[in-house]
Structure formats: structure tokens, C-alpha cells
Amino acid sequence: xxxxxxxKHRWFRRWRALFLLGGFGGFAVWAIAICINLYIAxxxxxxxxxxxxxxxxxxxxxxxxxxxxxxxxxxxSTGSAxxxxxxxxxxxxxxxxxxxxxxxxDSTFGNFYYxxxxxxxxxxxxxxxxxxxxxxxxxxxxAQIILGAHGIWVEPDIVEEIGIPGNQESRFKxxxxxxxxxxxxxxxxxxxxxxxxxxRLSSVDLEAWRRRGFQCEHQxxxxxx
Numbered sequence: 067x068x069x070x071x072x073x074k075h076r077w078f079r080r081w082r083a084l085f086l087l088g089g090f091g092g093f094a095v096w097a098i099a100i101c102i103n104l105y106i107a108x109x110x111x112x113x114x115x116x117x118x119x120x121x122x123x124x125x126x127x128x129x130x131x132x133x134x135x136x137x138x139x140x141x142x143s144t145g146s147a148x149x150x151x152x153x154x155x156x157x158x159x160x161x162x163x164x165x166x167x168x169x170x171x172d173s174t175f176g177n178f179y180y181x182x183x184x185x186x187x188x189x190x191x192x193x194x195x196x197x198x199x200x201x202x203x204x205x206x207x208x209a210q211i212i213l214g215a216h217g218i219w220v221e222p223d224i225v226e227e228i229g230i231p232g233n234q235e236s237r238f239k240x241x242x243x244x245x246x247x248x249x250x251x252x253x254x255x256x257x258x259x260x261x262x263x264x265x266r267l268s269s270v271d272l273e274a275w276r277r278r279g280f281q282c283e284h285q286x287x288x289x290x291x
Contacts, residue, residue: 099217100214100215100216100217103191103217104214104217104219106191107191107192107217107218107219108192108219110191110192110219111192112138112192112193112194112221113137113138113139113188113189113190113191113192113193114138114139114140114141114185114188114190114192114193114194115128115131115132115138115139115140115141115193115194115196115223116141116143116177116181116185116193116194116195116196116209117140117141117142117143117145117196117197118143118174118177118195118196118197118201118205119142119143119144119145119146119171119177120145120197120198120201121198121225121227121283121285122145122146122150122154122282122283122285122286123198123225123226123227123228123285124145124196124197124198124225125142125145125146125150125151125154125286126154126158126285126286127196127223127225128140128142128196129151129154129155129157129158129160130158130160131194131223132155132158132160132161132164132165133158133159133160136160136161136164137164138164138194139164139165139166139188139190140164140165140166140267141165141166141168141181141184141185142165142166142167142168143168143171143176143177143180143181144168144169144170144171144172144176144177145167146282146283146286147275147280147281147282148167148265148267148270148275149270149272149275149276149280149282150280150282150283150286150288151165151167151267151270152267152270152272153272153282153286153288154286154288155267162266162267162268163266163267163268165266165267165268166184166264166265166266166267167264167265167266167267167270168180168181168184168261168263168264169261169263169264169265170261170262170263170264171261174201174204174205174208174243175208175243175246175247175250177205178208178209178212178213178247178250179250179259180259180261182212182213182216182254182258183258183259183260183261184261184264185213185218186216186258190218191217191218191219192218192219192221193209193213193218193219193220193221194221194222194223195209195220195221195222195223196223196225197222197223197224197225198224198225198226198227199224199226199227200227200235201235202222202224202235203240204235204239204240204243204244205222206220206222207240207244207247208243208244208246208247209222211244211247211248211251212247212250212251212254214251215251215252215254215255216254216255228285
């Protein structure tokens with residue numbers, strides 16, 4: 067039996083090596099480009115807030131920020147009731163036209179799954195991630211992985227909660243979501259999910275909500291009949 071490989075086998079090995087080398091080279095170029103974009107974005111002004119739902123104190127905070135530093139767009143992902151958020155923004159004299167409500171997400175992963183396409187559409191380069199201490203470090207790592215893979219720099223904006231938080235973190239939950247984030251960072255390069263429940267805050271009809279009735283979290287200090 068000959069110890070030499072056949073011409074067909076040698077041809078296959080060469081093409082396999084070229085394929086692997088090309089794939090590694092393409093990944094290296096992409097990674098370098100992302101690092102350059104992140105370096106530039108980190109030194110840019112904040113152009114968006116991403117608010118993770120879970121406590122109305124986060125929306126109180128971002129309304130005050132928008133009133134004080136107008137210009138940045140706001141995306142609130144599955145937050146408090148829409149009329150409550152509108153009233154908070156009105157009380158803070160914050161612009162309603164630069165805030166959007168996304169209500170497709172049903173988890174922290176969903177916040178970024180549905181939020182990323184909107185941030186990309188807006189051309190966001192630097193985002194403030196508004197959440198609470200009990201949501202860390204899981205939310206921050208997921209944001210930095212998923213958004214960072216698209217050249218979006220993430221800065222956490224931590225809002226303290228009052229009382230017993232509804233969210234409970236665990237190592238298992240963190241490991242699972244970080245793994246999902248790593249997978250989605252790659253898959254999202256070629257696929258963007260669409261949320262059909264995105265509402266501009268200025269289009270929220272308070273009178274219609276008042277006729278139907280609604281309640282806000284006590285911490286908001288909003289009383290509606």
C-alpha cells in the first residue's frame with residue numbers, strides 16, 4: 067500500500083487549508099473593524115438610552131435625563147404601562163418625540179434581541195444601558211456582547227431600586243444568557259427580527275387610556291381615577 071497521498075487527496079487538503087485560512091482571515095478583519103468602531107464610539111457623545119423594563123424608577127430616571135440633556139433617543143423595552151411613562155415624561159418636561167416603547171421582549175435576552183434592530187436603524191454608536199444593580203452583571207455582559215458585536219459602545223446607567231426587587235440573579239441564569247448572547251452576536255450579523263409593537267411615546271393616547279382605566283406603580287407618584 068502506497069504511503070503517498072493521491073492527487074485528489076492532496077488537492078482536497080490544500081483547498082481545506084485555504085478555506086480555513088480565508089475564514090480566519092475574514093474573522094480577523096471583522097474583529098479589527100469592530101474594535102476600531104468601538105474605540106471611536108467610546109469617545110463619541112451618548113446618542114441613545116436603552117431602558118430595560120422591570121422598575122418604573124428606571125423610567126423616572128431616564129425622563130429626568132432626557133429633560134436635562136435633550137437630543138438622545140430613548141428606547142424603553144417592555145417597561146411600565148404606556149400612559150404612566152407618558153405622564154412621567156410630561157411631568158419632567160422631557161420630549162415625547164424622542165422616546166419609543168418596544169413591547170415584544172419578554173426577557174432580558176429579548177430586550178437586546180428586539181432592541182438591536184431599532185438601535186441599528188437609528189444609527190446609534192453609543193448607548194446608555196439603564197437598569198438596576200440586581201440586574202447586573204448579566205444585563206451588562208449581554209449588552210456589551212450583542213451590541214458591541216455591531217460596533218455600539220455600551221455604558222451602564224445604574225438606578226437603585228426601592229423595596230424587594232422582582233428579579234433574582236443566579237450563576238446559571240447568567241451563564242445561560244451570556245452563552246445565548248455570544249451565539250446571537252454572530253447570528254444577528256445576518257438576521258434582524260422585527261417587532262410589530264413599537265410605539266412612539268407622543269402617540270400614546272392618554273384620554274383613551276383614562277377611559278379604559280390604568281394603574282401606575284406607587285413609586286411613580288401618579289394618581290389616576
